[in-house]
Amino acid sequence: MSFNSVRRVAVASSSLPRLHAFRAVRYPTSGFATTTPSFRPANRESQDDGGSGPVASADSPQSASPRRMAKHATKAPRRTLEPSKTESFLLSLLTEGADPTLADLERLKPRRRPNPESDEYAVEYATLLDNICRSFSSDQLRDFSQQYGLSIGSKRKKRAYAEAIVERAWQWPSLRELKRMQRDRTEVTSQTLPLTASELFIVLGKDGSDLFQLSRKFNVYISVKPNPLAVYVEGSRESVREIESHISNVLKDMVEDIFEVPSKQSISKEVLQSVSRMAGAFVENIEGRKLRVRGINTTSITTAKRLAIRATYQVEPSELLMQHTYPSEEYSLPTSVPLAYSLYPFLAPRSLFSTSKSNMFFRWRRVGDWLGEARSQSLDASGLAQSRSSLFAIDGTKVNLHDRLLVNAPPHSASPTDSRRLVSASSGHILFPSAQADPKLSLKSMYNGQSTHSDTCSWISKQRSSATFLPSLPLELVRARPSQQQVVHRVVYRGLPAEGQEGSTMMRFIRLEVPLVEPREAQPQMDIQYNDLVKGATCWIGVATNVDLLMPDRHMDLRFIVSDAEPLPSDHQPTELLNYTRGLEDFLTSNEPNVTQPSPPMLLSHDGRDFVLTSSVSVRKSTESPTADFSPTSQVVSESILDLESGRHSAVCVVLSEGMSTLQEWESFLRKCDWMTAKDTSRNRGSF
Numbered sequence: 001m002s003f004n005s006v007r008r009v010a011v012a013s014s015s016l017p018r019l020h021a022f023r024a025v026r027y028p029t030s031g032f033a034t035t036t037p038s039f040r041p042a043n044r045e046s047q048d049d050g051g052s053g054p055v056a057s058a059d060s061p062q063s064a065s066p067r068r069m070a071k072h073a074t075k076a077p078r079r080t081l082e083p084s085k086t087e088s089f090l091l092s093l094l095t096e097g098a099d100p101t102l103a104d105l106e107r108l109k110p111r112r113r114p115n116p117e118s119d120e121y122a123v124e125y126a127t128l129l130d131n132i133c134r135s136f137s138s139d140q141l142r143d144f145s146q147q148y149g150l151s152i153g154s155k156r157k158k159r160a161y162a163e164a165i166v167e168r169a170w171q172w173p174s175l176r177e178l179k180r181m182q183r184d185r186t187e188v189t190s191q192t193l194p195l196t197a198s199e200l201f202i203v204l205g206k207d208g209s210d211l212f213q214l215s216r217k218f219n220v221y222i223s224v225k226p227n228p229l230a231v232y233v234e235g236s237r238e239s240v241r242e243i244e245s246h247i248s249n250v251l252k253d254m255v256e257d258i259f260e261v262p263s264k265q266s267i268s269k270e271v272l273q274s275v276s277r278m279a280g281a282f283v284e285n286i287e288g289r290k291l292r293v294r295g296i297n298t299t300s301i302t303t304a305k306r307l308a309i310r311a312t313y314q315v316e317p318s319e320l321l322m323q324h325t326y327p328s329e330e331y332s333l334p335t336s337v338p339l340a341y342s343l344y345p346f347l348a349p350r351s352l353f354s355t356s357k358s359n360m361f362f363r364w365r366r367v368g369d370w371l372g373e374a375r376s377q378s379l380d381a382s383g384l385a386q387s388r389s390s391l392f393a394i395d396g397t398k399v400n401l402h403d404r405l406l407v408n409a410p411p412h413s414a415s416p417t418d419s420r421r422l423v424s425a426s427s428g429h430i431l432f433p434s435a436q437a438d439p440k441l442s443l444k445s446m447y448n449g450q451s452t453h454s455d456t457c458s459w460i461s462k463q464r465s466s467a468t469f470l471p472s473l474p475l476e477l478v479r480a481r482p483s484q485q486q487v488v489h490r491v492v493y494r495g496l497p498a499e500g501q502e503g504s505t506m507m508r509f510i511r512l513e514v515p516l517v518e519p520r521e522a523q524p525q526m527d528i529q530y531n532d533l534v535k536g537a538t539c540w541i542g543v544a545t546n547v548d549l550l551m552p553d554r555h556m557d558l559r560f561i562v563s564d565a566e567p568l569p570s571d572h573q574p575t576e577l578l579n580y581t582r583g584l585e586d587f588l589t590s591n592e593p594n595v596t597q598p599s600p601p602m603l604l605s606h607d608g609r610d611f612v613l614t615s616s617v618s619v620r621k622s623t624e625s626p627t628a629d630f631s632p633t634s635q636v637v638s639e640s641i642l643d644l645e646s647g648r649h650s651a652v653c654v655v656l657s658e659g660m661s662t663l664q665e666w667e668s669f670l671r672k673c674d675w676m677t678a679k680d681t682s683r684n685r686g687s688f
Contacts, residue, residue, distance in 0.1 A: 100136065105144050108132055109170060116173045125166070125175045132162040141165065183237065190234040191244060192225070198282040198294040199251055200229060206277055218243040256294045257301050258286065262496065262603070262612060263312035267291070271311050278646040279304035306602055306613070306645055313494055313614050317505045318546035318559070320430070320460065320467060321399055324453045325389040325553040340367040340450035341552050345443045346431055348470055361431035361468070364552045367450055383554065383674030385667060391549070394461045396454065402666060404547060405562050420542075422563050423669070425655045427676040428471040430550050430557040432463065456552070469548055469559050471652035474676045477638050482622035489514040489584070490619050491600045493611035510568065510604065510611055511540045512577065514584065537581065539573055540565040541606070554677040576601035599645075618642045624653070633657060633665045636672060 108131050114120040132141070141161035145152050148169040152161065166172045195203065204211045204224075215222045220235030220243055231247070233240050261267070272283045272291075281295030281304040293304045346363040383389070384401070391399045405423055434446060447459060460467075495508030514537040542565025549558040570578065583598035604611040620640040634657035641650045655672045659665065 100140060102144060102147055105132070105136070105165070108135065113172060116178055121173075121178075122175060125172065128166060128172075129159065129162050132165070133158050145169075181238065185236055185238055187237050188235065189237050189240055190232065191240050192230050192232050193244065193247060194228060194230045197229065198284070199254070200224065200231070201276060201282040202250060202254060202294070202296055203231060203247055206280060214243060214246070218246070250296065253296050254294055255296070255298060255301055256292065257305070258290060258292050259305055260289050261291060261309050261312050262289075262610070263309075264289070265312055267308065267311055272308070275304060275307045275311055278648070279307050283308055302599075303645055306599075309602060309612060310614055310645075313612055315466065315468065316494075316507065316546055317466075318469070318548045319505050320394055320548050320550065321391050321401075321404075322394070322453070322457055322460075322550045323384075323389050323391055323553065339453070341365065341453065341456050342367050342450050343432070343445045343447040345445070346429060348431070360434040361470075362434065362445060363429055363431055364456060364550060366553050383670070383677065385670040385674050392453075392457060394457050396457055401549075405560055406660065406666075420540075420565055421658065422565070423657050423660065424561045424563075425669070425673045425676070426469075426471055426559045426561070427474055427556050427653045428469050428559060430548055431468045431470055432460075433468065460550075467548065467550075469557070471559075471650060472556065473638065473651045473653050474556065474678075477624060477653055480624070482620070482638065482640075483625075484623040486621045487516045488619045488621060489516060490615065490617050491580075491613070492615040493604050494614045496610045496612060506543055506545050508543050508609065508611075509541070509563075509565075510574075510577070510606065511565070512581070513538050513540075514581075516588075539568040539570075539577070541568045542566060551677055555679050556677040558673055558677065574604045574606050576604055597644075616644050618644060633659060634669050634672060636676075 108128065110124065110128065114124050136144075138156075138158040138161065141158060142152070142154065142156070145161050145164055148165065150164050150168055152164050163174075167174050203214075205213075211222055211224075214220075218235065218239045220233050220239045222243075223232045224230075225232055233243055235243075266289075267285065269285070272285065276283050279295070279300050281293050281300040283291055283293045283304050286292050291305075291308055293301055293308070295301045295304065341364055343362045344365050346361045348361055391401055393399050432446070451459065491512040493510040495510075497504060542563055544561055544563035544565075547560040547562070549560065551557050577600075580598055580600050587595055587597050600613055600616050602613050604613075618641075622638045622640075624636040624638050634655055636653065636655055638653045639651065641652065642648075643650075653676055655669060655676065657665070657669045660669060
C-alpha cells in the first residue's frame with residue numbers, strides 16, 4: 001500500500017487536548033477523593049472525497065476565521081493548561097495512592113482570619129467550607145475530627161464535619177452564631193418574669209435602687225406589674241436574655257430563716273416593711289409570733305432578725321400629759337376669738353417604728369389666730385416656767401409636774417447612797433398615726449374641724465393606737481456649730497415585763513457606755529493601748545419611767561425620763577455583756593485590716609430577769625451653752641446618734657439634771673425646757 005492511498009487527517013492546533021473541568025472521583029483502592037481532569041475529544045477534521053481541510057467539531061457550529069480568532073484572543077486571557085498547586089498536590093497523592101493527613105488539611109487553612117464583624121468574614125468562611133468539602137470525603141473529615149479530639153457523631157453530613165473543624169479546631173467564630181448575635185442586638189423583644197413578694201424585694205433592692213441600676217447596666221426598660229406580681233422587661237434579645245439570667249442567679253443565692261420574737265405583741269406589716277428596707281432582707285409574718293426572713297446573705301438575715309425583735313420594744317410605754325396655756329389678762333377679753341386646736345399632718349424626716357398600719361402622722365397644734373396676733377405672741381412666750389399654764393392627764397385630772405417627776409417617781413431598790421436619780425427632758429414631737437391603712441400619704445385629718453382643750457383630751461383617750469415621740473433638735477441648735485464634743489458607744493437593754501405588767505410605764509434597763517477617743521487625737525506613730533482608746537467604760541442597772549408632755553401652744557413637745565440607777569461592776573455583769581466588751585476591746589486595738597466589729601448580744605439574763613437589746617448606737621455628744629447664766633446643776637447636751645444596725649441618723653437635745661433639791665434648781669430646769677420648745681429662741685434668752 002502506497003503512502004498516497006492512506007487517508008490523511010489534518011489536526012488543527014485548537015483541537016489539542018484542553019482542560020475543561022475537574023470532578024471528584026473516589027478510588028476504592030486508596031480511599032482518597034480528589035479532583036481529576038475530564039478531557040473532551042479533540043475536534044476532528046475530515047476531508048470530503050479526498051479534499052483536505054478542517055472538519056468542524058460537534059461543539060462548534062462553524063469554523064472560526066483567523067480574523068475572528070484574533071479578535072477573541074485580544075478580549076479574553078488564555079486559560080492556563082497547568083493545574084493549581086493544590087490540584088497538582090492532590091493529583092500526586094492520587095497517583096501515589098497515599099492517604100491524606102492533617103498536614104494536607106492544614107494546607108487549606110488561610111494564614112489570616114478576617115474580622116468577624118466585617119462583611120468579608122462571611123465570604124471567606126463560606127469559601128473555606130466549600131474548599132474543604134470539595135477536597136475531602138465525609139469519612140476523611142470524620143477521621144480528621146477525631147485526630148483533633150472533637151467528639152462528633154458518626155452519622156453526620158460532610159458540611160457538619162467541616163464546620164466543626166473550622167470553628168472548634170481552627171477557632172473561627174461560628175457564622176450562624178454571629179448572625180444570631182447580630183439579630184439579638186438589633187431586634188427588640190419583651191419578657192414578663194413572674195416573681196413572689198420576697199423575690200421582687202430582692203430584685204428591687206432598697207427603694208428600687210437595684211432595679212434602676214439593672215436598667216442602666218443591661219440597657220433595658222423595666223417596670224413592675226402588680227397583678228399578678230411580675231417584672232416586665234423590654235429591650236434587645238441579648239439584653240433581655242442577660243438580665244433574665246442575672247435575676248435567676250440572684251434568686252438562687254436567696255437564704256431563708258424562720259424565727260420567733262420574744263414579745264407577745266404582734267408586728268404590723270408597715271413595721272416589717274420598714275425593717276426589711278433597713279436590713280435589705282424581706283420579713284413577713286407567718287403565724288403568731290413567728291416571722292420568716294429571706295435575703296441574699298447571712299448578714300442581712302441576722303440584721304433583719306435583730307431589727308424585728310427591737311421593733312417590738314421600740315415604742316416605749318409612757319404617761320401622756322397635756323399642757324393648757326391661758327392668755328394673759330390683757331388679752332382675755334370677751335371679744336377675743338376662743339382658743340382652738342386641730343390635728344395637723346406631720347411629715348417625719350425618717351421612718352418610725354409604730355404599731356399603726358399607716359405611715360402618715362399628725363400633731364395637735366393651736367389654730368392660727370390672725371385676728372388676735374398679740375394674744376398668739378403672748379401664748380408663744382409662755383411656757384412651763386410661767387404661771388399661766390396647767391398640766392392635765394388624758395382623763396382630765398390636773399397634774400403637778402414637780403410632784404410627778406420628783407416626789408411620786410418610783411424609787412430604786414438600791415440604797416440611797418448607791419442610787420443615782422437623774423431627770424432628763426428631750427425635745428421632739430408627739431405624733432399620732434393615721435387610723436387609715438392607706439399606703440399613700442394622705443393629708444386628711446382624723447379629726448374634722450377645730451377642738452377645745454377638753455375635747456382634745458377626750459379624743460386622745462379614745463384612740464387605740466398610742467402616740468409616738470419623735471426626737472428633734474431646737475431651731476437654734478440646728479444652725480449652731482457643735483462644741484466640746486465627745487464620742488460614746490452606748491448599748492441599752494430593756495427588761496422584759498413580768499406576767500401581768502405589760503402596760504406598766506416603769507421599765508428596767510441595763511446601759512453600757514464606752515467613751516471613745518477621737519481618731520484625730522491619736523498620733524499615728526504612737527503605740528496606742530486599749531486604755532488610751534476606751535476610758536471609763538461604765539455599766540448601769542436601774543428603772544426608768546417616761547412622761548410625755550403634749551404642748552400644742554408651743555412648737556415642740558417634751559419627753560421627761562426619770563431614772564434611778566446604780567453602777568453594775570464587771571464581776572456582776574452578765575457573761576454575754578462581758579464577752580462583748582472584750583470583743584470590742586479586740587476590735588479597737590487590732591491592726592488587722594479585715595477585723596469585723598462585734599455585735600452586742602440580743603438577749604441578756606441578770607438576776608433571773610431577761611433583757612432585750614433596744615439600742616446599739618454611736619453618739620457624738622456636745623455640751624451646749626446658749627446663755628452664760630446656766631445653772632451648774634443641769635446642763636444642755638445635744639446628741640447626734642447613729643444606729644449601728646439600721647444605719648439611721650437622729651438628733652436630740654437633752655436637759656440633764658441630777659438632784660434638784662431646791663426650788664431655784666427646779667425653775668432653772670423648767671426655763672431650759674422652755675428654751676428648747678420656744679418658737680424663736682433668740683427672743684427667749686432669759687436668765688437661767
